[in-house]
Amino acid sequence: MKFTESKVSDCQTIELPKIHNRAGNITAINELVDIPFKIKRVYYLYDVPGGEERGGHAHKKLFQLVVAASGSFDIVLDDGKKKKTISLNRPYIGLNIVPGIWREVINFSSGAICLVLASEIYTAEDYIRDYSLFKGLKNER
Ligand code: TYD
Numbered sequence: 245m246k247f248t249e250s251k252v253s254d255c256q257t258i259e260l261p262k263i264h265n266r267a268g269n270i271t272a273i274n275e276l277v278d279i280p281f282k283i284k285r286v287y288y289l290y291d292v293p294g295g296e297e298r299g300g301h302a303h304k305k306l307f308q309l310v311v312a313a314s315g316s317f318d319i320v321l322d323d324g325k326k327k328k329t330i331s332l333n334r335p336y337i338g339l340n341i342v343p344g345i346w347r348e349v350i351n352f353s354s355g356a357i358c359l360v361l362a363s364e365i366y367t368a369e370d371y372i373r374d375y376s377l378f379k380g381l382k383n384e385r
Contacts, residue, residue: 248381250343252328254345257337258279260336260337262336284363289349289356304344304372305370306363311332311337317331318351320347321341323344324379
């Protein structure tokens with residue numbers, strides 16, 4: 245997918261499998277089975293102070309699946325034309341974010357853990373951190 249052409253409608257929540265018994269739940273995420281990409285990196289945000297916001301960038305190549313492993317937060321997605329806010333608050337729901345989407349992560353509950361499965365290892369070059377540059381690139385199409 246060309247990052248200039250992606251839309252917020254390309255970012256959907258996925259219901260992940262849940263293995264339930266009276267002693268609790270397990271959710272397992274298998275690459276290319278439960279999510280549409282291979283996983284090269286896993287990271288998680290935690291200890292986010294009340295009122296803080298994260299994100300504020302887009303990626304050129306990276307696909308991500310974002311899960312509220314604990315607590316809740318909202319993700320504001322923006323493709324340069326449309327915005328959509330998704331609330332995540334269940335450990336068995338993942339939001340698939342495709343390349344070329346500006347995202348802000350807001351309204352973290354206390355104790356929230358934002359688990360991210362990513363299709364690439366970290367590189368600073370994959371980031372677009374300037375919103376007007378992002379808007380310009382998206383609206384060239
Ligand atoms: P960033 O992706 O901007 O965080 P957020 O979107 O949650 O606000 O990353 C913050 C810092 O952490 C930045 O200096 C890059 C670094 N970082 C890594 O070194 N490796 C990683 O996998 C990630 C996600 C960030």
